[in-house]
Amino acid sequence: MTPTTMTFFQRFEADILSGKKTITLRDDAEKYYAPNSVVTVSTFEEGREFCRLKIVSVEPVLFDALTGYHAEQENMTLAELRDVIQAIYPGIQQLFLVSYQLVDA
Numbered sequence: 001m002t003p004t005t006m007t008f009f010q011r012f013e014a015d016i017l018s019g020k021k022t023i024t025l026r027d028d029a030e031k032y033y034a035p036n037s038v039v040t041v042s043t044f045e046e047g048r049e050f051c052r053l054k055i056v057s058v059e060p061v062l063f064d065a066l067t068g069y070h071a072e073q074e075n076m077t078l079a080e081l082r083d084v085i086q087a088i089y090p091g092i093q094q095l096f097l098v099s100y101q102l103v104d105a
């Protein structure tokens, strides 16, 4: 089954809603999002729904291949992005880049 929900850490909510953060990098547990599907998004901490996102694409990318362009789409520097990913997924190499668009309410 294609997943219909996604969680984000609460601290990223404002960047998602303002359109400053347009991708997320996940591990292989979350590679099954289907392009053109719409997912309901909630905070990881409290499960509070805060938007819907349309999945644009899901592409494999290696941690070592991350660039400043990926970081820009996360509204971070590349060093910040690498630190965030290592904190969430220690030692990870294979990531999946999920790009999305905010769906109007």
Ligand SMILES: CC(=O)Nc1ccn([C@@H]2O[C@H](CO)[C@@H](O)[C@H]2O)c(=O)n1
Pocket: 007, 008, 009, 012, 023, 024, 025, 026, 044, 074, 084, 085, 088
């Ligand atoms: C809550 C949960 O289940 N998992 C994740 C996993 C990742 N992320 C964010 O995606 C980008 C790259 O990993 C960064 O912006 C991360 O902070 C997130 O918010 N929540």
